[in-house]
Amino acid sequence: MKNALILKEKIQRKDVTVAIVGLGYVGLPLAIGLSRAGSRVVGVDTDPQRVAALEAGQSYIRDIPAATLAPLVQAGRLTATTDYAATGAADAIIICVPTPSTRMKAPDLSYIEAACRAIIPHLHPGMVVVLQSTTYPGTTEELVRPLLEQSGLRAGRDFALAFSPERIDPGNPHFSAHNTPKVVGGIDPDSTEAAALLFGLLVPNEQIHRVSGPRAAEMCKLLENVFRSVNIALVNELATLCNRMGLDVWEVLDAAATKPFGFMPFYPGPGVGGHCIPVDPYYLSWKAREYDFYTRFIELAAEVNSTMPAYTVGKIAQALNRQGKPFQGARVLVLGAAFKRDIDDSRNSPAVEIMKLLRTRGAEVTYHDPHVAEVLFEEGGGGNGVMRSVPLTTELLATQDCVCLAVAHSTVDTGWIVKESRTLIDATGVTRFLDGDQSHVIRL
Numbered sequence: 001m002k003n004a005l006i007l008k009e010k011i012q013r014k015d016v017t018v019a020i021v022g023l024g025y026v027g028l029p030l031a032i033g034l035s036r037a038g039s040r041v042v043g044v045d046t047d048p049q050r051v052a053a054l055e056a057g058q059s060y061i062r063d064i065p066a067a068t069l070a071p072l073v074q075a076g077r078l079t080a081t082t083d084y085a086a087t088g089a090a091d092a093i094i095i096c097v098p099t100p101s102t103r104m105k106a107p108d109l110s111y112i113e114a115a116c117r118a119i120i121p122h123l124h125p126g127m128v129v130v131l132q133s134t135t136y137p138g139t140t141e142e143l144v145r146p147l148l149e150q151s152g153l154r155a156g157r158d159f160a161l162a163f164s165p166e167r168i169d170p171g172n173p174h175f176s177a178h179n180t181p182k183v184v185g186g187i188d189p190d191s192t193e194a195a196a197l198l199f200g201l202l203v204p205n206e207q208i209h210r211v212s213g214p215r216a217a218e219m220c221k222l223l224e225n226v227f228r229s230v231n232i233a234l235v236n237e238l239a240t241l242c243n244r245m246g247l248d249v250w251e252v253l254d255a256a257a258t259k260p261f262g263f264m265p266f267y268p269g270p271g272v273g274g275h276c277i278p279v280d281p282y283y284l285s286w287k288a289r290e291y292d293f294y295t296r297f298i299e300l301a302a303e304v305n306s307t308m309p310a311y312t313v314g315k316i317a318q319a320l321n322r323q324g325k326p327f328q329g330a331r332v333l334v335l336g337a338a339f340k341r342d343i344d345d346s347r348n349s350p351a352v353e354i355m356k357l358l359r360t361r362g363a364e365v366t367y368h369d370p371h372v373a374e375v376l377f378e379e380g381g382g383g384n385g386v387m388r389s390v391p392l393t394t395e396l397l398a399t400q401d402c403v404c405l406a407v408a409h410s411t412v413d414t415g416w417i418v419k420e421s422r423t424l425i426d427a428t429g430v431t432r433f434l435d436g437d438q439s440h441v442i443r444l
């Protein structure tokens with residue numbers, strides 16, 4: 001229990017410095033949480049703009065108000081830098097860098113690798129290193145461990161090494177770092193205990209769930225995301241079937257959701273987006289092939305979910321058809337560009353995919369999103385397109401041949417949109433809660 005004991009004593013003396021590597025949607029809230037819990041936190045990020053913003057007490061993540069951040073920066077409890085030398089003064093390092101996939105859907109671990117290489121010169125005995133980026137089972141032991149051991153120090157003997165999945169749900173007002181249980185799995189019992197002590201700064205001990213090792217913790221995160229992907233795909237498939245059968249899938253889902261046991265409602269939509277659901281399951285299917293195993297559920301779910309933007313565009317075609325209009329030259333307004341409600345993140349957003357599809361069909365597309373000022377996307381021929389959010393007015397709604405509600409942010413007045421739109425495609429299902437004439441509304 002050597003490394004865990006060193007950390008325990010530091011925590012008891014309230015003398016802990018934690019380095020957070022990667023200050024994004026995951027790293028920044030964690031940095032704030034640990035800093036508020038009394039640790040000194042140094043954030044290391046390769047993006048100088050993010051570092052400069054943090055140093056000035058400014059937040060670049062919508063969920064995090066500057067009023068939360070600035071006092072911690074002013075008090076010197078939270079600092080940021082691009083220089084990895086700062087990790088040398090830390091008792092613990094938590095790695096929260098991106099884990100995207102390549103165009104061929106293979107894991108891209110280059111960010112984790114770069115972070116580990118940069119940590120090597122600053123690793124010291126007694127340190128606790130935790131990987132928190134989502135990845136396939138085996139990454140901590142097969143990639144991170146050998147890289148960090150290039151320092152000459154041995155994991156388990158000289159420093160603790162663990163994996164702990166991140167469960168943050170940006171935009172969720174009910175669950176944050178303080179009340180979401182943490183799963184930890186170290187390469188040995190000492191490492192598990194050290195990681196548990198570290199996250200014990202954020203959540204009570206009874207909310208820390210220890211597993212046998214990093215691989216179980218890595219798999220736990222992928223299970224959580226595959227579970228969502230598969231269930232979303234199931235309802236998306238049912239939505240398209242209900243449509244053919246002349247049934248309202250929302251009515252069916254609301255009815256099924258009255259069952260108090262054995263059923264958990266998931267809802268259809270224009271597709272899945274973000275950094276997790278469209279990406280993480282592929283990490284597992286890629287790793288599974290090493291074991292001659294084909295993860296059919298994962299591939300099938302991804303396939304079904306990836307058809308939903310085109311399915312939504314099919315609904316827009318139906319609406320235009322009713323007016324005797326082709327796509328070419330039709331004015332279509334897409335409401336929402338974020339990948340889900342009440343967030344400002346448009347990575348892999350199905351709403352953006354819908355805009356791309358509409359543009360390639362010749363429609364005049366505009367979008368409005370109070371949280372996403374502009375979207376960039378690849379267009380045919382290797383070029384990049386850019387679109388900017390337009391103000392949402394009665395005049396704008398009146399001039400559109402079709403309005404597509406792709407994301408129902410809570411600040412957007414849906415009743416007013418229904419009233420002012422000529423034709424509305426509701427990909428979110430929220431209009432089912434509204435009264436009044438909806439003869440011009442088409443739901444998925």
Ligand SMILES: NC(=O)c1ccc[n+]([C@@H]2O[C@H](COP(=O)([O-])OP(=O)(O)OC[C@H]3O[C@@H](n4cnc5c(N)ncnc54)[C@H](O)[C@@H]3O)[C@@H](O)[C@H]2O)c1
Binds near residue numbers: 024047
């Ligand atoms: N966003 C979520 O809701 C969420 C939820 C659970 C898990 N995750 C996982 O957490 C990890 C981080 O995701 P995120 O959404 O915070 O990503 P992000 O893109 O918002 O932030 C990552 C940050 O890391 C920085 N960075 C990149 N390379 C670096 C390096 N070598 N050294 C230091 N900093 C570096 C980037 O500049 C960026 O600020 C990913 O593995 C993701 O799958 C994300």
